[in-house]
Amino acid sequence: MIFLHIGLIILCFYLLNKVCDEYFINALDRISKRFNISPEAAGTTFMAMASSSPEFSVSLIAVFRSGAHEAIGMGTIVGSALFNLLFVVGASAWVAQQIHLSWQTVLRDTVFYCTVIVLLIVAFWDGQIVLFEAMTFVLLYAVYVFLAIYWRRIVPSENFFYHIEGEVALGWRKISGALMGEVERPWHHPKSIFSFLEHVLDRIFGMLFINQEKYLWGFILSVLFIVFFSWQIVDSAIVLAGILGIPEVVIALTVLGIGASIPDFLTSFIVAKEGRGNMAINNAIGSNIFDILFGLGMPWLLVILIKQQNVFLVREGLYQSVQWLFAFILVFFVVSAVGKWKLGRWSGAFLVLCYVGYLAYEVCKAIGVLS
Numbered sequence: 001m002i003f004l005h006i007g008l009i010i011l012c013f014y015l016l017n018k019v020c021d022e023y024f025i026n027a028l029d030r031i032s033k034r035f036n037i038s039p040e041a042a043g044t045t046f047m048a049m050a051s052s053s054p055e056f057s058v059s060l061i062a063v064f065r066s067g068a069h070e071a072i073g074m075g076t077i078v079g080s081a082l083f084n085l086l087f088v089v090g091a092s093a094w095v096a097q098q099i100h101l102s103w104q105t106v107l108r109d110t111v112f113y114c115t116v117i118v119l120l121i122v123a124f125w126d127g128q129i130v131l132f133e134a135m136t137f138v139l140l141y142a143v144y145v146f147l148a149i150y151w152r153r154i155v156p157s158e159n160f161f162y163h164i165e166g167e168v169a170l171g172w173r174k175i176s177g178a179l180m181g182e183v184e185r186p187w188h189h190p191k192s193i194f195s196f197l198e199h200v201l202d203r204i205f206g207m208l209f210i211n212q213e214k215y216l217w218g219f220i221l222s223v224l225f226i227v228f229f230s231w232q233i234v235d236s237a238i239v240l241a242g243i244l245g246i247p248e249v250v251i252a253l254t255v256l257g258i259g260a261s262i263p264d265f266l267t268s269f270i271v272a273k274e275g276r277g278n279m280a281i282n283n284a285i286g287s288n289i290f291d292i293l294f295g296l297g298m299p300w301l302l303v304i305l306i307k308q309q310n311v312f313l314v315r316e317g318l319y320q321s322v323q324w325l326f327a328f329i330l331v332f333f334v335v336s337a338v339g340k341w342k343l344g345r346w347s348g349a350f351l352v353l354c355y356v357g358y359l360a361y362e363v364c365k366a367i368g369v370l371s
Contacts, residue, residue: 002243005236006255012236013054013259016229018201020053021263023209024222030215052287054260055080056295057230063299063311065234070311071249071318072237072256073299077291078321079257080264084284085328086355088265092272092281093348099272099281101341109285110333116140116292117326124319129300129311137297144289233259246366249318254362261287281343324358 055077062073093099119140123133209218237256241248264287300311331354335347 002240005240005243008236009233009240009255009259012229012232013262015201016054016057016226016233017263018205019222019225019229023205023218024053024226027215027218027222031219034215052290052295053226054230054263055291056298057226058233058256058260059295060299060302061227061230061234063303065231070313071247072234072252074296074313074318075249075252075321076256076260077295078318078325079253080261080291081257081288081325082253082321082328082358083258083261083355084264084288085325085332086351086358088261088268088284089281089332089343090348090351090353090355091265092268092284093343093351094345095269096272096275096343097345099343101281101336101343103337103341106333106336106341110329112144113285113289113329114326116289117322117329120292120296120322121319121326124313124322127313129304129313131301131304131310134297134300134304134311137293138301141290141293141297144293244366250362250366253318253321254359321362328354328358 058076059073062076063070119136123129123137208221233256237251238248240255241251244251264284268281268284303309303311332351335350336343339347
């Protein structure tokens, strides 16, 4: 029974990412062209939303699902942020062997990210989210979008917002100037069983998304699939937590957090392997900023406006993980500074070990080894 629900979660994440990667992004891309939205604005809004749809959709479903399961959505966002910051960045540095960073870029990243996390800690302080706090998250993301669009004009140097790089990597694709293009999937083998299953799924989805020129149909159908798969993920996580007898937030911080970040990991892995390590790091950190500000802020805002009530948080296990997130962004800054703004294989391995240590801590705490 345990393996059944774990398998269902993995399958739903795979299908969720497939829909987002191959159909949702395409629909949003066509919408942005139809309404003459600039590539920069599309990258920081539509494309960012498509890339982070797993985290955002799970968070949205969790806060609206009856039974007080908000911790699943929030745990997924925080768990994904920790995975991106430590494992994705560390693995990217290991694959690229050496990534040269700009100290101005790292400093800006750290300051902006720390501000976001401090805001998150303050919001969690009293165990509930009020209208002002939810609006602050969403408005701060609007500031982020503004800076992302106009940053090159403000500071004509290397950009730390990954969404408007010359080539933007999202999901399993590369988008050049908001134009769609394919990227080779590193695990693809023409004779493998996975390739056969992928072919079958392509045929099924191809019959449903029969005409991708009809962007409105593609958008509506993609949203329906995203909601359905996210609902199944949340339901399976609830059942899995009940079977194992551990808090739902632990499942969210570990299993769901990793599952939701697989597209970001694959994206960063691909571009780091191609020698573009800076883009890999920008992708991981930029995704985190979107997830925390919009992925948490918008569901909270919708719940407060629709239900006319505050969002109450389950702080046990979650609040400490947010503090870990704050500590680890400082660790990332120190590692970068000590390495003279270079991330090599050993510093990457250190960040990965930090994540493994955090994961071991959460698991030990869940099974009662640590109080």
